[in-house]
């Protein structure tokens with residue numbers, strides 16, 4: 001099945017629907033197919049680390065033989081990014097201008113979107129550096145709104161970068177020497193650095209827009225709000241040339257759940273199951289049951305992974321019979 005042969009997976013969806021749990025299970029499942037897998041958590045809440053009882057602290061950590069894990073913290077990344085920019089400028093800017101330039105950078109860092117930009121920068125580095133070291137990279141993302149901004153950023157970023165490059169060129173032509181140490185070189189080092197970053201983003205963008213390489217999976221529950229929000233998010237991504245073709249429908253009431261209350265819940269859920277079929281005709285749906293308890297231990301996760309495997313086999317049969 002093509003779903004299992006991608007290089008990059010983004011798992012998104014509304015808050016609390018089961019993104020972290022599904023990402024962990026999906027990554028474990030891929031690694032059980034003898035693939036070398038990297039699970040990346042970009043979620044500030046970091047349930048994934050808790051699940052594996054790990055704190056990756058921003059470093060690559062091994063979970064199993066074929067499964068590594070890394071957590072990205074947007075606040076930490078933002079700080080790292082700013083420090084890097086400051087470092088890049090060290091020695092390039094006249095000593096008398098350093099304070100002013102740093103003030104400008106701090107100001108830029110507090111503008112909306114700066115944290116996402118830093119997060120995206122790190123995410124891009126992970127893709128570029130690790131895509132050759134792993135068969136698959138699975139990104140567990142933060143709730144919908146945030147994720148969409150992140151995923152559409154490469155395009156926004158392209159526009160933004162072009163603007164920066166253009167402005168930089170004009171500055172160069174005018175008063176480049178007022179800002180710079182009067183070195184020998186005739187090219188503007190900041191312009192060069194921006195160019196490098198521009199190339200990095202555009203190569204990542206190629207990965208993210210190539211449906212042979214990257215798969216976007218949305219997790220949702222059979223409830224009104226997750227359905228509405230997922231549809232909105234998918235339409236938004238479509239406008240950015242990203243097609244979501246796979247849904248994980250999680251926390252479904254198991255067939256064998258009994259009692260009057262459960263019967264009523266099941267009847268209610270049936271309405272939303274139909275709604276999901278109607279609202280997402282283009283997507284394949286992997287159905288996942290609700291377990292009796294939270295998925296908080298490795299034993300629970302293994303059980304959930306078995307259900308995920310079954311769900312994946314079911315859609316394979318569906319697709320094959322088409």
Ligand SMILES: Nc1ncnc2c1ncn2[C@@H]1O[C@H](COP(=O)(O)OP(=O)(O)OP(=O)(O)O)[C@@H](O)[C@H]1O
Nearest residue numbers: 015016017018019020021047251289290291294295
């Ligand atoms: N199929 C399931 N059966 C039982 N509990 C589940 C199931 N899927 C997820 N859970 C539980 O639901 C809660 C939310 O799951 P999870 O953390 O994976 O969601 P999330 O979408 O990553 O949330 P957030 O938006 O906060 O990142 C957790 O307590 C998890 O153990």
Ligand SMILES: [Mg+2]
Nearest residue numbers: 019020043047
């Ligand atoms: Mg999560």
